[in-house]
Amino acid sequence: MDFELKTLTLATLCSEKADALIVLIPDALAGGEDAVSSLAALALKSGDLEAKAGKLLSAYRTPGIAAPRVLLVSVGNASAKSVRTAIVAAIGALKASNAQRAVVCLSALADLQPDTVRAAVVACGDALYAYATSKSKPSPVKLQRVVLAVEKAASVKAGFDKGVGLVKGIELAKEWANRPANYATPTLLAEAAQELGKLPRLKVEVLGPKEVAKLGMGSFMAVAQGTAEPLRFIVLRYDGAAKADAPVVLIGKGITFDSGGISIKPSAEMDEMKFDMCGAASVLGTFKALAELQPALNVVGLIPACENMPGERAVKPGDVVTSMSGQTIEILNTDAEGRLVLCDALTYAARFKPAAVIDIATLTGACVVALGGVRSGLFSSNDALAEALAKAGESSQDLCWRMPLDDDYAEGLKTHFADIANVAGRAGGAVTAAKFLQRFAGDFPWAHLDIAGTGWKSGAAKGATGRPVALLIDYLLAQAPAAVPAKAPTKAPTKARTVKKSVPAPRTRA
Numbered sequence: 078m079d080f081e082l083k084t085l086t087l088a089t090l091c092s093e094k095a096d097a098l099i100v101l102i103p104d105a106l107a108g109g110e111d112a113v114s115s116l117a118a119l120a121l122k123s124g125d126l127e128a129k130a131g132k133l134l135s136a137y138r139t140p141g142i143a144a145p146r147v148l149l150v151s152v153g154n155a156s157a158k159s160v161r162t163a164i165v166a167a168i169g170a171l172k173a174s175n176a177q178r179a180v181v182c183l184s185a186l187a188d189l190q191p192d193t194v195r196a197a198v199v200a201c202g203d204a205l206y207a208y209a210t211s212k213s214k215p216s217p218v219k220l221q222r223v224v225l226a227v228e229k230a231a232s233v234k235a236g237f238d239k240g241v242g243l244v245k246g247i248e249l250a251k252e253w254a255n256r257p258a259n260y261a262t263p264t265l266l267a268e269a270a271q272e273l274g275k276l277p278r279l280k281v282e283v284l285g286p287k288e289v290a291k292l293g294m295g296s297f298m299a300v301a302q303g304t305a306e307p308l309r310f311i312v313l314r315y316d317g318a319a320k321a322d323a324p325v326v327l328i329g330k331g332i333t334f335d336s337g338g339i340s341i342k343p344s345a346e347m348d349e350m351k352f353d354m355c356g357a358a359s360v361l362g363t364f365k366a367l368a369e370l371q372p373a374l375n376v377v378g379l380i381p382a383c384e385n386m387p388g389e390r391a392v393k394p395g396d397v398v399t400s401m402s403g404q405t406i407e408i409l410n411t412d413a414e415g416r417l418v419l420c421d422a423l424t425y426a427a428r429f430k431p432a433a434v435i436d437i438a439t440l441t442g443a444c445v446v447a448l449g450g451v452r453s454g455l456f457s458s459n460d461a462l463a464e465a466l467a468k469a470g471e472s473s474q475d476l477c478w479r480m481p482l483d484d485d486y487a488e489g490l491k492t493h494f495a496d497i498a499n500v501a502g503r504a505g506g507a508v509t510a511a512k513f514l515q516r517f518a519g520d521f522p523w524a525h526l527d528i529a530g531t532g533w534k535s536g537a538a539k540g541a542t543g544r545p546v547a548l549l550i551d552y553l554l555a556q557a558p559a560a561v562p563a564k565a566p567t568k569a570p571t572k573a574r575t576v577k578k579s580v581p582a583p584r585t586r587a
C-alpha cells in the first residue's frame with residue numbers, strides 16, 4: 078500500500094490520470110462548473126445518489142473526466158466517522174476491479190481537518206488489507222496506490238502522515254493476529270518482534286523459559302506448562318526521549334492459542350482462540366507505528382506469549398502457584414489464563430519506573446456480553462489516565478468505555494488456599510478479572526483495556542481489526558512533549574543474516 082497526498086480541486090481532478098476516482102460528496106455540496114461537480118449535483122438532485130454516508134453511484138468513461146472509473150460516494154455531514162463509512166464502502170466496491178491507482182478526493186469537504194484526513198487514510202488501509210499468508214494461491218488486491226486529493230495539502234499534511242504511520246502499525250497487528258496458531262507460535266511472535274528491533278530507536282529482547290523461571294514468573298509458567306511449545310517473554314523498547322524520561326509501558330496478552338487448558342472450552346468457535354494474542358499483536362503494531370512516526374517519548378512493550386493447552390504436565394484446577402510478586406494464586410479455572418500471564422508482566426513492569434502501565438487483553442467473554450464489538454472495556458483506578466485513554470479513543474474512533482473497579486467486586490476472589498483465586502463466579506466477569514490484575518499493578522498509574530469484543534470480528538467478516546493500535550497511538554502522541562516529531566537516527570545496517578521467508582512454514586508436531 079502506497080499513499081500520496083496531493084493538492085487538487087474538483088476542477089483539476091477532472092484531468093487527473095488515474096484508474097479510478099473516488100469522490101466524497103457532502104450533503105452540502107458547493108456548486109461548480111467542472112464535470113465532476115456537475116455529475117455530483119445531478120446525481121444528488123435526481124436522487125440516484127442518496128445523501129447518506131456510504132451510498133454509492135458509479136460511472137464509467139464520463140465525458141470531461143480523464144479517469145475511466147468514477148465512484149461518487151456520499152459522506153453525509155463529513156464527520157470523521159462518515160468519511161470512514163464512505164471510504165470503506167467505496168474501496169470495497171473498487172477492490173475487485175482492475176484499478177491499481179485510485180484518487181480518493183476530499184476536496185469537496187469544507188474546512189477539512191487533519192484528523193479527517195487521518196481517518197481517510199486509516200479507512201483506506203483498513204479496506205485494502207487482505208490476508209494471504211496461509212493461502213497457496215492468494216488473490217492479491219490490485220489497488221495498491223492511493224492518492225489523497227485535498228484542496229490544500231500543506232494544511233492537512235500532519236494528519237496524513239499520522240494516518241500513513243498508523244496504517245503500517247494496524248496492518249502488522251492484523252496480520253499477526255490473523256495468522257493461525259501454528260503460524261504464530263510464541264517463538265514466531267518473538268521473531269516478528271526481533272524484526273521490529275531493526276527499526277530506528279527500537280530495541281528488542283526475548284526471554285525464554287530459563288530466564289522466565291529465574292525471574293520467578295510462576296504464574297506465567299503455569300499457563301505454559303501444558304504444551305511442548307516453549308513460552309517467550311518479549312521486551313520491546315522505543316527510546317525517543319531522554320533516558321531520564323519515565324516510559325509508558327504497554328503489556329499485550331499473547332496467548333497464541335487458548336484451548337482453555339484442563340478447563341477446556343467447548344468446540345464451537347474454538348478456532349477463534351487463535352486471536353487470543355490480539356493484545357500482543359496490538360503492542361507490536363503500536364511499536365511499528367512508533368517507528369514510523371518517531372515521537373519524542375519512551376515506550377516499553379511487554380508480551381508474555383504462550384499457548385494454553387491441556388497436557389500431561391498441564392496445570393490443574395486447584396493448583397496453587399507463586400507469582401513473581403510473591404502472591405500465591407489458586408487456579409480454580411485454567412481458562413482464566415490471561416490474568417495469570419499478565420500479572421507477572423505487571424510485576425516486571427515496575428522495574429521501568431513507568432509513567433503509566435496499560436495492559437491490552439482479550440481477557441473475558443463477559444466483556445463481549447457487556448460492550449459487544451463497538452467499545453473496548455476500559456478499567457483504571459487513575460482518573461487522569463482513564464480520561465486520556467477515553468479521549469484518545471474518541472479522537473481515533475477506536476472507542477472504549479470506562480467500567481467500574483469497586484473493591485466489592487473483588488470479594489469473590491478470596492480463597493482459603495492461596496492469597497487470591499483466579500476466578501470469582503460468573504457475575505461481573507470483566508470487572509472481577511480487572512480486580513485480579515489490579516492486585517498486581519504496583520504504585521504506578523495503571524489501566525486495562527479488555528478487547529475481547531473489539532480485537533477481531535466473527536462470522537463472514539472473520540478477521541482481526543487491528544484495534545486498539547489507533548487508540549494507543551493517539552494516547553501516546555498526546556504524551557509526547559514535542560509537537561514536531563524527533564529526528565530519526567539512521568540505524569547502522571545490521572550484518573547480513575539469513576533472510577527469513579516472508580511466509581513462515583507452519584509448525585509441525587512430531
Ligand code: BES
Binds near residue numbers: 410413440443445501
Ligand atoms: N480468551 C478468553 C476470553 C474470551 C472469550 C475472549 C471469548 C473472546 C471471546 C479468556 O482466556 C477466557 O477464557 N476467559 C474466561 C474467564 C472465565 C473462566 C472466568 C471467560 O471469559 O469465559
Ligand code: MN
Binds near residue numbers: 337414
Ligand atoms: Mn481462557
Ligand code: ZN
Binds near residue numbers: 412415439440
Ligand atoms: Zn484467553
